[in-house]
Each structure stands twice: as C-alpha cells, then as structure tokens.
Amino acid sequence: SIRYLVSRPGALTVAYLKGQRKPYIGPVPLFLLANVLFFASESLTGGKVFTTPLDSHLHTQPWSEAVQGIVAHRIETKGTTLASYAPVFDQAVALKARSFIIFMALFFALTPAIAFSRSHRPLTSHAVFALHFYAFVLLLLSLATMIPAISVLFGGVGRESDTMDHFISIGLMIVSALYLYFAIGAVYSERGVARILKTAGLTVAVAAIVLGYRFFLLLITLYST
Helix, strand or coil, rough: CHHHHHHCCCHHHHHHHCCCCCCCCCCCHHHHHHHHHEEEEEECCCCCCCCCHHHHHHHCCHHHHHHHHHHHHHHHHHHHCCHHHHHHHHHHHHHHHHHHHHHHHHHCCHHHHHCHHHHHHCCCHHHHHHHHHHHHHHHHHHCCCCCHHHHHHHHCCHHCCCCHHHHHHHHHHHHHHHHHHHHHHHHCCCCCCHHHHHHHHHHHHHHHHHHHHHHHHHHHHCCCC
C-alpha cells in the first residue's frame, strides 16, 4: 500500500472506489500509520511542523502580533507567568497535534469536492482522496524533518537556518503539487489547463490548511490548559 501510495498517485483511491480493497490497507488505517511514522520521526529529530511552541506562535507566525494580547490576557487570567506557562502549552500542543491531525485531512476533502463538483461524487469519495493524499504528505514530512538533523551531522546549523527552512517548505509544496497533478488525473480524469489550475488551487489550499491547523491548535491549547 505504501509503495502504491508513493509511486502511483491516486491509484489507491481509484482501487478503493472500485471496491478493490482486500490487497490494500484502508484509507483511515493507512493515514494513521503515516501519522505514527511522522510523529515518531519528528520526535527523533526534534521537528516542530505542527507542534508549534508558544514562543513561535508569539514571534514567528503570521498571526503573532495579533495573538500576543490574547496570550497575555490568558496568562494573567490563570495567574501565572509566560515562563511557567510556555512548557505546559508546548507539551499540550504536541499531544493535541497528534489527536486532531485527521481533521485537517477531512477538512481538505471539501476542496476537491468544490473543485470537482461536476463529477457528482459523494463527499466520502473526496474524503478517501484526501486521506490518501495526506498520508503521502505525512510520509513526505517524515523525510523532510530529517534534513536539518542530517545537516547538523555535516557541520550545518540545522533548523536554525531560515534559508534551509524556506528551501524545505518550497520543496514540499512543489512535490505536493506534482503529486496532486498526477493524482487528480488518475482519480478525477482531469486533463488540460483545468487540471493545472485545479492543481494550483488544491496546493494553495494545502498551505492554507496547514497554517489554519497551527492556528487552531494555538487556540484550542490556549483555552484548554
């Protein structure tokens, strides 16, 4: 299943929708397996793709300026300090990132449902497509988290380098776009310019959902710890 997932974009989705399910792992178990591999890789390498620490939320995210007052008010309400609260937040956000990540994939299912509304497919088929795609993304992220760690072994600065961070982010988006291009061709039989435009739209949606997921984790962790 993993070999097909990586080497034949969309093939698992097509097989599942055609009822050819016995030879392959189902979309939900496959996604959960990829999720375990990703967070295991992140734990080993110290990656922070979704487990964004409070300091990063306050200083390096697009919403940092807007949430500083909210965080300060929450800390004041709890009667604690930023130094004391930050480790509690960071531990809690790591647990929640693992628990809620499947909702990110399911939310993405709305994007192909809109983009390919003329196909008249049920939402469940788009959800299967989304789960397979995000399973691939998680495997891709597992590899990406190793790059900074490998660079440190060769004398680099690892994840402290903004250049490397931008390089990895751009690389991930390019690979995701290529994967989506081939996957929507296989699953939705899309061709021509429309295929390129819809690939671009889905890729932008992936980036937006990742940012939205980080912000969601900030809010839910902030008000539950």
